[in-house]
Amino acid sequence: MKRVLMICAIITVLTTVGIVWVLFSESYTFFQHVSIWDFLTDTEWSPLSTNKHFGILPLLSGTLLVTAISMSIAVPMGIIIAIYLSEYAPKKFRYYIKPLLEILASIPTVVYGFFALTVVTPFLQNYIPNLAGFNALSAGLVMGIMIIPMISSLSEDALYAVPKSLREGAYGMGSTRLQTSFNVILPAASSGIIVSIILAFARAVGETMIVTVAAGNMANLTADPRETVATITAFIVNMSSGDVQQDSIEYQTIFAAGVTLFVFTFILNSVSFYIKKRFQEKYD
Amino acid sequence: MTSADKNRIKDKAFEYVGMACTFFGLFMLVIFLGDILMTGIEKIDMDFLSNFPSSRARKAGIYPAWTGTLWILGLTAIIAIPIGIAAGIYFEEYAKKSKMANFLEINLANLAGVPSIIYGLLGLQIFVRTLNFGTSLLSGACTLALLILPVIIVSTREALKAVPDSIRQASYGMGANTWQTIWHQVLPASAGGIITGIILAISRAIGETAPLIVVGAATFITNVPDSPMSDYTVLPMQIYSWIGMPDKEFAKSAAAGIIVLLLITFVLNGIAVFLRNRWQKKVKW
Amino acid sequence: MEKLSIKEKKLEAINLNVFYGAKQVLKDVNIAIKANTVTAFIGPSGCGKSTFLRTFNRMNDYVEGFRKEGDIIVDGKDIYQKMIRVEELRKKIGMVFQKPNPFPKSIFENVAYGLKIQGIKNKKLIEETVEKSLKQSALWDEVKDDLKKSALSLSGGQQQRLCIARALALEPSILLMDEPASALDPISTAKIEDLIWELKQKYTIVIVTHNMQQAGRISDNTAFFYMGDLVEYDETKKIFTNPEKERTQNYITGRFG
Numbered sequence: 118m119k120r121v122l123m124i125c126a127i128i129t130v131l132t133t134v135g136i137v138w139v140l141f142s143e144s145y146t147f148f149q150h151v152s153i154w155d156f157l158t159d160t161e162w163s164p165l166s167t168n169k170h171f172g173i174l175p176l177l178s179g180t181l182l183v184t185a186i187s188m189s190i191a192v193p194m195g196i197i198i199a200i201y202l203s204e205y206a207p208k209k210f211r212y213y214i215k216p217l218l219e220i221l222a223s224i225p226t227v228v229y230g231f232f233a234l235t236v237v238t239p240f241l242q243n244y245i246p247n248l249a250g251f252n253a254l255s256a257g258l259v260m261g262i263m264i265i266p267m268i269s270s271l272s273e274d275a276l277y278a279v280p281k282s283l284r285e286g287a288y289g290m291g292s293t294r295l296q297t298s299f300n301v302i303l304p305a306a307s308s309g310i311i312v313s314i315i316l317a318f319a320r321a322v323g324e325t326m327i328v329t330v331a332a333g334n335m336a337n338l339t340a341d342p343r344e345t346v347a348t349i350t351a352f353i354v355n356m357s358s359g360d361v362q363q364d365s366i367e368y369q370t371i372f373a374a375g376v377t378l379f380v381f382t383f384i385l386n387s388v389s390f391y392i393k394k395r396f397q398e399k400y401d
Numbered sequence: 402m403t404s405a406d407k408n409r410i411k412d413k414a415f416e417y418v419g420m421a422c423t424f425f426g427l428f429m430l431v432i433f434l435g436d437i438l439m440t441g442i443e444k445i446d447m448d449f450l451s452n453f454p455s456s457r458a459r460k461a462g463i464y465p466a467w468t469g470t471l472w473i474l475g476l477t478a479i480i481a482i483p484i485g486i487a488a489g490i491y492f493e494e495y496a497k498k499s500k501m502a503n504f505l506e507i508n509l510a511n512l513a514g515v516p517s518i519i520y521g522l523l524g525l526q527i528f529v530r531t532l533n534f535g536t537s538l539l540s541g542a543c544t545l546a547l548l549i550l551p552v553i554i555v556s557t558r559e560a561l562k563a564v565p566d567s568i569r570q571a572s573y574g575m576g577a578n579t580w581q582t583i584w585h586q587v588l589p590a591s592a593g594g595i596i597t598g599i600i601l602a603i604s605r606a607i608g609e610t611a612p613l614i615v616v617g618a619a620t621f622i623t624n625v626p627d628s629p630m631s632d633y634t635v636l637p638m639q640i641y642s643w644i645g646m647p648d649k650e651f652a653k654s655a656a657a658g659i660i661v662l663l664l665i666t667f668v669l670n671g672i673a674v675f676l677r678n679r680w681q682k683k684v685k686w
Numbered sequence: 687m688e689k690l691s692i693k694e695k696k697l698e699a700i701n702l703n704v705f706y707g708a709k710q711v712l713k714d715v716n717i718a719i720k721a722n723t724v725t726a727f728i729g730p731s732g733c734g735k736s737t738f739l740r741t742f743n744r745m746n747d748y749v750e751g752f753r754k755e756g757d758i759i760v761d762g763k764d765i766y767q768k769m770i771r772v773e774e775l776r777k778k779i780g781m782v783f784q785k786p787n788p789f790p791k792s793i794f795e796n797v798a799y800g801l802k803i804q805g806i807k808n809k810k811l812i813e814e815t816v817e818k819s820l821k822q823s824a825l826w827d828e829v830k831d832d833l834k835k836s837a838l839s840l841s842g843g844q845q846q847r848l849c850i851a852r853a854l855a856l857e858p859s860i861l862l863m864d865e866p867a868s869a870l871d872p873i874s875t876a877k878i879e880d881l882i883w884e885l886k887q888k889y890t891i892v893i894v895t896h897n898m899q900q901a902g903r904i905s906d907n908t909a910f911f912y913m914g915d916l917v918e919y920d921e922t923k924k925i926f927t928n929p930e931k932e933r934t935q936n937y938i939t940g941r942f943g
Contacts, residue, residue, distance in 0.1 A: 119580070125483075126487075129508060133511065133512060140522065143526065198422050200415075201423055206419075206423075220430060227640055227641050231644050232433055235644075322516070323516025325610075326611055326641065330645075354614050358614050363530075375522045379519050383515075390511070
């Protein structure tokens with residue numbers, strides 16, 4: 118019986134091996150046609166036009182732009198909500214509000230995309246005249262709302278795990294709740310909060326449907342959130358749903374883009390895993 | 402004003418900011434659901450559920466989409482649940498504290514963080530092309546099964562971890578071996594937690610769109626799947642393709658599709674929360 | 687026990703009843719504590735002595751379901767009145783807890799914390815206060831060369847003296863100690879006890895303790911609590927040699943608790 122169970126566990130290893138093998142073998146063929154240097158430095162991405170360019174920078178900048186917008190919403194709001202729920206709110210309130218907020222994270226992302234495209238963009242266009250129909254701003258804002266509960270839930274767990282004695286020490290010296298939260302509790306829970314931010318960041322980088330639906334599909338090296346952009350994920354979706362010849366260079370670009378995304382999120386996940394392990398040892 | 406007064410005001414101010422942020426999240430949720438309901442509710446009727454998609458928005462329905470979703474969920478569950486539970490048991494009950502266990506652990510943590518679209522690429526190369534399943538339900542289900550496997554494994558482990566060691570020791574004390582102990586004692590005691598985790602994993606699979614686009618779920622289909630090798634579409638896929646239509650009327654169809662999708666998601670999540678609460682109340686160690 | 691004049695009373699509880707939800711944890715407690723004395727609260731666990739200690743700086747405020755009747759008077763003022771600023775109150779009343787709880791910061795920052803949260807930025811004043819407080823808590827000689835080191839690197843006994851220094855930096859007039867030596871080894875405990883003896887000159891000290899020998903060694907007066915009742919309150923000598931109540935006698939001689 119142990120054997121059978123072990124084989125099932127090994128499937129998880131095979132999945133990783135499969136991902137790495139698929140991504141790297143297909144990209145290997147890709148990089149025989151395009152030099153890694155061009156891939157990393159060319160500022161244009163146009164695999165389908167006659168004058169082909171394969172610079173990942175525009176896709177990367179699109180990804181990072183949307184991610185930055187979403188994080189600038191989700192990180193402050195998520196942490197403030199976490200502090201409020203853990204240090205201020207009555208227990209009952211926390212008990213009911215936390216699952217309600219988590220509903221936000223359970224909504225399928227294509228739904229968020231629809232919302233960004235049909236509600237947020239038209240609404241923002243009233244105030245921002247040059248806002249394109251597909252734009253990084255709406256996608257980023259809506260993604261930020263989706264990510265709030267990820268940060269607030271994990272951070273709240275970290276804050277809540279700070280020993281009560283530290284809280285009492287601070288209160289006993291006449292600290293307000295605000296001073297206790299920011300001077301004592303937040304620093305003590307910092308590793309848990311950093312983990313939640315990194316995981317949210319990785320999630321934002323890999324998020325696909327919101328950006329595909331609402332940010333557009335135009336590789337665009339820009340930092341202007343009003344413009345249409347393409348993220349790595351949106352490119353993969355659009356390319357693989359089109360009619361592209363298999364084993365063509367265009368087809369392989371999907372995997373080259375995929376490898377970039379994978380390496381990026383792999384690093385983020387590894388860092389968060391490392392911090393989490395160290396953090397656990399500290400509190401045991 | 403003394404510094405103590407200032408501190409007090411800041412403290413109160415933060416309390417209101419915190420409350421505002423919390424309610425902002427909930428407020429967006431309400432706007433969100435409200436807007437989608439207002440847009441889509443008029444579309445929902447028996448025709449919508451029983452019609453095929455159409456190039457004319459008024460006649461377009463989600464019959465193949467929801468049947469496809471049911472098919473793919475069924476297949477995904479058949480593949481992922483036994484493997485996930487078995488792997489979870491191995492992780493928690495057998496592979497403790499070896500080098501191998503440590504490696505499996507890191508690997509699992511990483512898999513859980515791989516973006517879903519990467520699973521799509523894996524499925525495209527392995528299931529669609531190498532194993533030649535084509536753009537069938539089977540390819541989609543295998544891909545989704547790999548995607549939710551880490552979720553099931555992690556929640557199975559959590560549930561097993563919650564079973565106190567005294568139960569295991571009591572069973573060993575009666576002369577049971579490891580597997581008998583797991584099968585007769587540990588699994589029944591942790592069933593509630595495991596089922597909760599499975600439901601949450603399935604509800605995640607329902608909403609997945611990106612990996613299915615990559616492994617070739619159809620955007621327009623005129624028949625209902627009748628075997629694992631059929632071509633298919635799923636609800637979120639149908640919604641996605643309607644969102645992309647220039648005709649505004651299709652936005653209503655998309656919203657209506659979203660209502661159905663959210664209904665299924667929320668019902669599943671609700672069942673999971675209900676089970677979790679019941680299970681936590683009933684089982685007190 | 688001598689009757690105290692109004693001026694001599696530093697701390698006072700009048701007809702105090704405390705409830706957590708439906709459960710009553712203190713029953714009609716009356717006590718008056720004289721300035722510059724050490725008062726020990728003793729009694730079996732769950733008798734309400736810690737809860738009582740914590741009413742003097744309102745640390746129970748955040749406990750869910752906490753409710754009280756009667757009055758707590760500190761320096762002649764009812765501290766549960768609406769106009770009282772609880773933060774100000776706690777600056778006047780230092781507290782030391784059962785388990786050493788230094789903040790995860792440097793030694794220096796731990797002691798300077800109280801000044802910083804009051805918005806004091808004068809570096810020289812802060813440095814002087816830190817030195818003075820560490821000297822008062824008899825820790826200065828051990829840590830003066832590594833004030834920048836993390837407070838968590840200190841031993842348990844040192845951490846507890848750091849927590850005392852942290853409280854003293856605010857120049858309180860009252861020190862509340864909730865079993866301050868229960869988590870420490872005998873040598874550290876002796877150091878803390880010596881310290882309490884010295885601090886008595888400047889501070890009014892109330893100490894909750896499990897350890898009856900300790901109460902006997904360091905306190906002037908002792909209050910014995912049992913199941914929410916203040917059974918007996920008198921000079922320590924009297925309580926330990928010739929208590930009036932039988933229950934006190936039984937507890938002191940170790941027949942229960």
